[in-house]
Amino acid sequence: MDTNMTFRMESDIKTKMAEICAEIGMSQSTAFNIFAKAFVRAKGMPFPITLEKSEDKISRAQMLADADIILDDFADDYKRMAE
Numbered sequence: 001m002d003t004n005m006t007f008r009m010e011s012d013i014k015t016k017m018a019e020i021c022a023e024i025g026m027s028q029s030t031a032f033n034i035f036a037k038a039f040v041r042a043k044g045m046p047f048p049i050t051l052e053k054s055e056d057k058i059s060r061a062q063m064l065a066d067a068d069i070i071l072d073d074f075a076d077d078y079k080r081m082a083e
Contacts, residue, residue: 005032 014028021028038046 017028017031021031035046
């Protein structure tokens with residue numbers, strides 16, 4: 001059986017959500033149903049809730065490893081161009 005839910009949200013968030021839903025061709029109701037199903041499947045929030053910003057989670061070691069990959073790719077491209 002279908003049921004209705006009523007809750008409050010900031011009007012600017014509702015407006016932005018409506019615009020995004022329209023762009024991807026779904027209703028706000030469908031978007032909330034997708035969230036609700038993901039919530040039930042995850043038995044909680046389907047995404048992490050943290051106080052840290054995602055960019056704060058990257059370690060120095062990971063940044064250096066990423067830089068090494070970029071530099072290796074650049075070096076390979078440079079060698080190919082020099083040939």
